[in-house]
Amino acid sequence: MTDPPTRPRAGWLLLGVVTLVNVLALPREQYIGDPVAIRLETVQLLRTGVLGVPAEIGARMGQRGQYFFENRARGRWFSKYGLLNTLMYVPPLLAERLVTGSLPLVSPRRLAFLNAFNLLLALAAGAYLVATVSLYTSGDALKWVYVLSAFYATFWWNYVRAQAPEIYQTLFFIAFYYHLARHLRGEGRRHLLLSTLYMSGLCLTKLSFLVLVPAVAVVLLAADREASRGRPPERARGLAAGLRPIVVGFVLPVAGLAVVLGLVSAYKFGSPLLTGYEQMVEERDLLGGDLLTGLYGFTLSAQGSMLLHFPLLLFALAGYPAFFRKRPAETVAIVTFTVALLLVNSRFKNWQGAAAYGPRYMLPVLPIASLPFLEVLGWIRERRRPAAGALAAAVIALVLASSVLLQHYVNALPFFAFHFARNAVFVEDDGPEAQAFFGRPLGIVDRDLVRYWKGAAPLAVLEREKTRADPAAYASMRQGIAGVLRSNYLWFDIGPATPPRSSSSSTARRARPG
Numbered sequence: 001m002t003d004p005p006t007r008p009r010a011g012w013l014l015l016g017v018v019t020l021v022n023v024l025a026l027p028r029e030q031y032i033g034d035p036v037a038i039r040l041e042t043v044q045l046l047r048t049g050v051l052g053v054p055a056e057i058g059a060r061m062g063q064r065g066q067y068f069f070e071n072r073a074r075g076r077w078f079s080k081y082g083l084l085n086t087l088m089y090v091p092p093l094l095a096e097r098l099v100t101g102s103l104p105l106v107s108p109r110r111l112a113f114l115n116a117f118n119l120l121l122a123l124a125a126g127a128y129l130v131a132t133v134s135l136y137t138s139g140d141a142l143k144w145v146y147v148l149s150a151f152y153a154t155f156w157w158n159y160v161r162a163q164a165p166e167i168y169q170t171l172f173f174i175a176f177y178y179h180l181a182r183h184l185r186g187e188g189r190r191h192l193l194l195s196t197l198y199m200s201g202l203c204l205t206k207l208s209f210l211v212l213v214p215a216v217a218v219v220l221l222a223a224d225r226e227a228s229r230g231r232p233p234e235r236a237r238g239l240a241a242g243l244r245p246i247v248v249g250f251v252l253p254v255a256g257l258a259v260v261l262g263l264v265s266a267y268k269f270g271s272p273l274l275t276g277y278e279q280m281v282e283e284r285d286l287l288g289g290d291l292l293t294g295l296y297g298f299t300l301s302a303q304g305s306m307l308l309h310f311p312l313l314l315f316a317l318a319g320y321p322a323f324f325r326k327r328p329a330e331t332v333a334i335v336t337f338t339v340a341l342l343l344v345n346s347r348f349k350n351w352q353g354a355a356a357y358g359p360r361y362m363l364p365v366l367p368i369a370s371l372p373f374l375e376v377l378g379w380i381r382e383r384r385r386p387a388a389g390a391l392a393a394a395v396i397a398l399v400l401a402s403s404v405l406l407q408h409y410v411n412a413l414p415f416f417a418f419h420f421a422r423n424a425v426f427v428e429d430d431g432p433e434a435q436a437f438f439g440r441p442l443g444i445v446d447r448d449l450v451r452y453w454k455g456a457a458p459l460a461v462l463e464r465e466k467t468r469a470d471p472a473a474y475a476s477m478r479q480g481i482a483g484v485l486r487s488n489y490l491w492f493d494i495g496p497a498t499p500p501r502s503s504s505s506s507t508a509r510r511a512r513p514g
Helices: 008-024 034-048 083-088 090-100 110-134 140-152 156-161 166-184 190-205 207-228 232-269 291-300 311-326 328-346 360-369 373-382 386-412 417-426 432-438 442-454 460-466 471-482
Strands: 068-071 076-079
Touching: 008 110, 008 140, 034 076, 034 083, 034 090, 068 232, 076 232, 083 090, 083 190, 090 110, 110 140, 110 156, 110 166, 140 156, 140 311, 140 373, 140 386, 156 166, 156 360, 156 386, 166 190, 166 207, 166 328, 166 360, 190 207, 190 232, 207 232, 207 328, 291 328, 311 328, 311 360, 311 373, 311 386, 328 360, 373 386, 386 442, 417 432, 417 442, 417 471, 432 460, 460 471
Parallel strands: none
Antiparallel strands: 068 076
16 A cells, blocks of 8 residues: 655645644753753853853852863863854853843743753754654654654654753754655765764764764675675776765864864863763763663663553564665664664663653654654554554553553653652651652653542552551651642643642752753
């Protein structure tokens, strides 16, 4: 069965729906942690025209090396994160200064500008995702199911709302793959250059994306070799002709990327060989983690599994054989990039990304790694085996609908509600029962917190504490949990009319967001 013709209006309508949902689900609070430190450097850049922050700012942000690298020779503290992160926040912060007439280090007014910026980034990511899906199907229904499921039935929705680097890293990765796929299909040399530029953008946000450089090189050489096979008399000439666009569109830009990275590191950290992670003892050996621990965490753990937090990937596994038969070069590229990032991220000591939600280090690749899910949807649509297709459709619909509901519970509470609530409990009781309660998937715990907040169900971890005959511990837990029970939807509340409040709890502040 062939796909029905694509209707351009359907794509625009789909992007309109994505934007509408994103507007309705805008957060009420800012994402704290790393992005705040990054934006402090952006503020200083706009204020002074100089990169880095003065010592009185850097020294107040956690321990030395946690967020900022102290460069004593320059007398400044520099964000240890990639330079492009600092530059990416120039547009919303510049808009804030132009509209409000000022640019303080922190401001509640900043939320509106960051939210607007996120809407634009999500729209761009949606446009690239629609374009990428269109490479594999012209059916409007399949595009709608895939794009809406990727956005809202996965933990990506949380990072579409969070004012954090993951939103533009995912945009860059989708765009990187889209243009590379167009190049592999021989649709113009400019696509390889665009793909390399987006890959370079990823590397300038986070050095772990440098693993994509050798991965892309392998994919390009394999594709060129396959294209030249079967033409022995012209083999040498064909190989040279094939390598020329690779040199122009990939090798030279990558050489430029290496120079830029070296110059930036030399300016910020004092040497082109430093990364900015050397000053914090816990991070000096970033790749010193156990590979098997990371691999288990990314695949099977309750709070870090890609299959659990991005269920499209689980269904996509069944579609990979058919996807490979149709597009072998692109399948090899997808698998190569996914495996390369998985191996690198699994070696991180902090493979999950500290106090975050889901496998955030793997998020950028997941909308691409899940593309074979389209083959599963196509098989269901063809109805060659009606009973099996109906059963598969029912299972997929149930899983995705359940995941959408869990994402709602996560979004309904502050970004770090789970971690603050867990810390409030563990300060008083970190026994096996409490460990088991918070060892479940974050979305399920947040669901229980929301139900408790609404008065719909008791909270098991609190009910258990009542039986321990320790009123002070119970009161402390209850106060700490109440401190995170507030709506994180900008336009509406999801809790009771008078939600429980607590004074600023010291237990809540002990959790360190990532």
